[in-house]
Amino acid sequence: MHHHVGTQAECCGHHGPEEALARAEAVCRARDLQFTRLRRDVLEVVASQARPLGAYDIAERLSASGKRVAAVSVYRALDFLTENGLVHRIASRNAFVSCGHTHTDGAGLVFLICRSCGGIDETTSPEIEDQLGRTLAKAGFRPSSRILEVEGECGACLGRVAEG
Amino acid sequence: MHHHVGTQAECCGHHGPEEALARAEAVCRARDLQFTRLRRDVLEVVASQARPLGAYDIAERLSASGKRVAAVSVYRALDFLTENGLVHRIASRNAFVSCGHTHTDGAGLVFLICRSCGGIDETTSPEIEDQLGRTLAKAGFRPSSRILEVEGECGACLGRVAEG
DNA sequence: CCCACAATGTTACAGTGTATCAGCGCGCAA
DNA sequence: TTGCGCGCTGATACACTGTAACATTGTGGG
Numbered sequence: 275m276h277h278h279v280g281t282q283a284e285c286c287g288h289h290g291p292e293e294a295l296a297r298a299e300a301v302c303r304a305r306d307l308q309f310t311r312l313r314r315d316v317l318e319v320v321a322s323q324a325r326p327l328g329a330y331d332i333a334e335r336l337s338a339s340g341k342r343v344a345a346v347s348v349y350r351a352l353d354f355l356t357e358n359g360l361v362h363r364i365a366s367r368n369a370f371v372s373c374g375h376t377h378t379d380g381a382g383l384v385f386l387i388c389r390s391c392g393g394i395d396e397t398t399s400p401e402i403e404d405q406l407g408r409t410l411a412k413a414g415f416r417p418s419s420r421i422l423e424v425e426g427e428c429g430a431c432l433g434r435v436a437e438g
Numbered sequence: 439m440h441h442h443v444g445t446q447a448e449c450c451g452h453h454g455p456e457e458a459l460a461r462a463e464a465v466c467r468a469r470d471l472q473f474t475r476l477r478r479d480v481l482e483v484v485a486s487q488a489r490p491l492g493a494y495d496i497a498e499r500l501s502a503s504g505k506r507v508a509a510v511s512v513y514r515a516l517d518f519l520t521e522n523g524l525v526h527r528i529a530s531r532n533a534f535v536s537c538g539h540t541h542t543d544g545a546g547l548v549f550l551i552c553r554s555c556g557g558i559d560e561t562t563s564p565e566i567e568d569q570l571g572r573t574l575a576k577a578g579f580r581p582s583s584r585i586l587e588v589e590g591e592c593g594a595c596l597g598r599v600a601e602g
Numbered sequence: 603c604c605c606a607c608a609a610t611g612t613t614a615c616a617g618t619g620t621a622t623c624a625g626c627g628c629g630c631a632a
Numbered sequence: 633t634t635g636c637g638c639g640c641t642g643a644t645a646c647a648c649t650g651t652a653a654c655a656t657t658g659t660g661g662g
Contacts (some may be wrong), residue, residue, distance in 0.1 A: 308608075308609075308659090310608095310609065312609080312610070313609095328648080328649080329649070329650080330648070330649075342611095343611095344610090344611070344612070344613095345649085345650080346610095346611085346612085346613095346650085346651075347609095347610060347611070347612095349649090349650065349651080350610080351610095354609095365585070365587075366529045366585055368618095368648085368649060368650090384570075384573065386577060386579045388579075389582065395577065395579070397573065397577060399569060399573040401569045401572070402570055405563060405565045405566045405569050406563075406566055406586075406588070409548065409561065409563040409565070409566060410550070410588065410590075413559065413561060413593065414592070414593025414596070415550045415559070415588070415590055415591070415592055415593060416590045417588045417589070417590040418553065418591070419589050419590070420586070420587065420588040420589065421585065421586070421587050422585070422586050423529075423584065423585050424574065424579070424584040425581070425582055425583050425584065426574075426579055426580045426581040426582040426583070427579070427582070428579055429579060472639080472640075474640070474641090476640080492617080493618075494617070507642095508641090508642065508643065508644095509618085509619080510619085510620080510621095510641095510642085510643080510644095511640095511641060511642070511643095513618090513619065514640080532617080532619090532649095
């Protein structure tokens, strides 16, 4: 399950950076790819937040620790990470989140973005995938990729309001 | 039905500008809103294409007929049109298409974007909506808006390749 | 050591979207 | 008719997002 309270009072499901880094290392070792310092740092920053971060935001955070990191470098690292399913781009926000799944293959993801806390949760639904497949087949359309992003209020924020 | 061949050899379902303009006029009259010249022109340009157009692209086309139209004006018109469900923004492309439905309320839309011809088709699926609703309820998430965009190959382009 | 190649640094620039303020048009009240 | 208010448009400037091009560094294999 990807619903558990994080260590930083986040309101949405969120895996910490350790888990993301471990998975990234494993993936890169398996595929014989370089998990370089920059890529590691970018992933760490992204995974440290439950909400999606913009590339320039990431660059700023990385630059805060002395050595300046240009946005273009961040973009390259993000390209690498997204290609390998370690982070996802949120089209409706021009921002990035670390992937919270031990990756099957990148299909079937649903992103739940909370308007109140800005947090993002990632889930999958075979049923939706099924129905979408049927709908596409009926339309004679062969899909190669898709995005499904929902904006609203997450359970934690709804509960918080209810309590007052 | 929103699947019919347009008059300009488009490959995807596409309603011409006349229909879009007529609907826009009706909507604005009903809601007591101003369907100004600029808004009309922007909608006409957007509706004349089966593929999504960028705001700057629209501005260029409008400027072609003598009088220069700045991008900012186009954005304002697009804001108006999207707020009233007359055009939709395609997040994965940073572009806009005219709405092909007599609008229920804006929910449940699925956009099919063809990689080959660049055309876009708009459809709805109550079944997907159902499943999505269930998935969100299970996650304790209250949705306020959503986007579902699929990229791939449309039927016409698949057929064209098959024939050779 | 040297070479090939991948990754990063740096600068410049293109594309997308917004803030701000000024001018314009039009209805409406005095 | 004049003046006012208000929404729309024009125009400039700017912020944010993303990419191209080329130099430099690092890394691994001959």
